[in-house]
Amino acid sequence: MRIHIVNPNTTAAFTEADRKAGAAVAAPGTVVTASEPAEGTPSVESHFDEAVATIGVIEEIRRRETEGVDAFVIACFGDTGLAAAREVARVPVVGMxxxxxxxxxxxxxxxxxxxxxxxxxxxxxxxxxxxxxxxxxxxxxxxxxxxxxxxxxxxxxxxxxxxxxxxxxxxxxxxxxxxxxxxxxxxxxxxxxxxxxxxxxxxGVAAGVGMAEMLVRCGLRTSRRSSYAAPPEKILSPRYAALAPLR
Missing domain, CATH: 3.40.50.12500 (Rossmann fold)
Known part of the structure; x- marks a missing residue:
């Protein structure tokens, strides 16, 4: 099983700390990886920061889900971009x-x-x-x-x-x-x-990894019935085209 932690800010030291926290509680056989957006804000501590960081979260979800990730954990208190991430990702997404x-x-x-x-x-x-x-x-x-x-x-x-x-x-x-x-x-x-x-x-990072493992083991995925249904298919402007969910 592979759990990937998305750090919504661009501070690499936070990303490594998140990875270590998740790896410390993961079950044997679970691989915990982590990443941060290439661009964005170095910390998330305002509504503006959250808006900026949400794009980075979606970019990381889209980039990493093609690498065999079984579930994602968003490592920011406030669960930056969580609802949007659940619409886009094909695997479970847990907010810390x-x-x-x-x-x-x-x-x-x-x-x-x-x-x-x-x-x-x-x-x-x-x-x-x-x-x-x-x-x-x-x-x-x-x-x-x-x-x-x-x-x-x-x-x-x-x-x-x-x-x-x-x-x-x-x-x-x-x-x-x-x-x-x-x-x-x-x-x-x-x-x-x-x-x-x-x-x-x-x-919350440790708790998130544990919860993500549980969802994967139980075969539970995000419901597509209503709230987290994939966004309606449409043509996005070039700047955001890469964010569109896989179909």
Whole structure:
């Protein structure tokens, strides 16, 4: 089985971190690969960034699905381009955010999301609300440490401590039973934070790879009945012609 992770931003270091996070939890025999768009934005932390990055996600889906990929994982908290990717791809596509939230709901009654830039909390709220299934009632206030996604490596310890502090507040003040990390770039902190907080701390990339494996093993593919039916066939302008789904 081959699971391919699409990093919607153009930062190669994030892509490699995503690949390692996925490979660490993949079952024996599963090959985890990853890529980022050739062009786009170095990080996704605004509505504008999401719009730009969505094109890159579709380009990577189209490019990689001819390579024998069994399922895709989109590695950006906010699930950039997920709905469009499902229309285009012929194999399952899992968003790291939805995977993390579903995982949290399986191991805890309530959970809190801790993200990086404060402004990205709205993206987390949007995904929680869009998924329905009672998740909004179980998601406690979304917290942020208010640092950019591309924070400097020298700030790693300070960022980890800030996330730990926010997680502790969520547990002590709001009775959070699990913490969801709101950025693909901090997934490597999940295990040490879980040890320090004594609750499950969920990395959406790892959860996404596990969920993608399950879908492939169970023979489940995206329904084409309505919501994710392939886009109507039409002639696209030359700039976007390569994005058209395979028929």
């Amino acid at each position: 955010t939805e995977a993390a939230l579903f995982a949290a709901a399986l191991v805890a009654d309530t959970f809190s999301i801790v993200t990086l830039p404060r402004r990205t909390r709205i993206h987390s709220h949007r995904v929680v609300a869009s998924l329905g299934m009672g998740l909004a009632g179980r998601c406690l206030p979304i917290r942020a440490v208010d640092v950019p996604v591309l924070y400097d490596e020298s700030e790693e310890d300070a960022v980890a401590k800030a996330i730990l502090a926010e997680g502790r507040l969520a547990i002590d003040e709001e009775d959070a039973e699990a913490i969801v990390l709101g950025c693909a770039g901090i997934g490597h902190l999940a295990a040490p934070l879980s040890d320090a907080l004594s609750v499950p701390v969920i990395d």
